[in-house]
Amino acid sequence: MSAATLLELSGLSAGYGGPDVVHDIDLSVSEGEIVTLLGANGAGKTTVLRAISGAVRSTGTVSWAGSPLRGRPDERARSGLGHVPQGRGTLTQLTVAENLWVGGARLGPRRRREAVDSWFETFPRLRERAEQTAGNLSGGEQQMLALARALISEPRLVLLDEPSLGLAPLITQEVFERLREINARLGTALLVVEQNAAASLALADRAYVLGSGHIIRHGAADELIDDDELRRAYLGA
């Protein structure tokens, strides 16, 4: 039996006040599923994530566990939607420990302390750097912190905007392995936006390809990974 649909976009169009930059997007993510949204720079990937989290204006429908998802980004976050924006989403002036503490604001005080501890267990490097400011971490460490910060409030789905951006290939591999582990252990659904098609198709169950603001392909990740035409035309690989 397949898992229930958690997030569903239907005929979603969005933009920044001028003409829409993404058009008529149909996309879904089931409970516990890993879905990737691929496309070249400027295709509209970030805009789709911002429309889901309520940071840009959109038309069409976004439904969440069967009900319309509406309201401001903080209200959507309270329903269990996490978002790691492009460029990481850490509070660079605060320490690593403070970032996690702030991320856990929705938990009760005791649970919050336990959650910070358990994320330090998951990412021992972050514990070693607990008192350093986030802005002084390496790119890979910042990405791990951004992940932990989003996950600490136990979201049902996390939107990840280019988690591999600016990371060396080996570090990218580590980040993606951590994503797979977290998904398997906690059942958190992931919607991963990437230009790095190879890494994210290897991680994902299903994939959508965005070209100039439209969904031009979708299917099982292992089918798209073998599609030479797609690779040449849209993924630059």
Ligand SMILES: Nc1ncnc2c1ncn2[C@@H]1O[C@H](COP(=O)(O)OP(=O)(O)O)[C@@H](O)[C@H]1O
């Ligand atoms: N804040 C903004 N204001 C106006 N246009 C924007 C803004 N952000 C992005 N755009 C435009 O929207 C289109 C899609 O951008 P984006 O969603 O960032 O693409 P991607 O994430 O795939 O690189 C681009 O043409 C971009 O110039």
Ligand SMILES: [Mg+2]
């Ligand atoms: Mg982007």
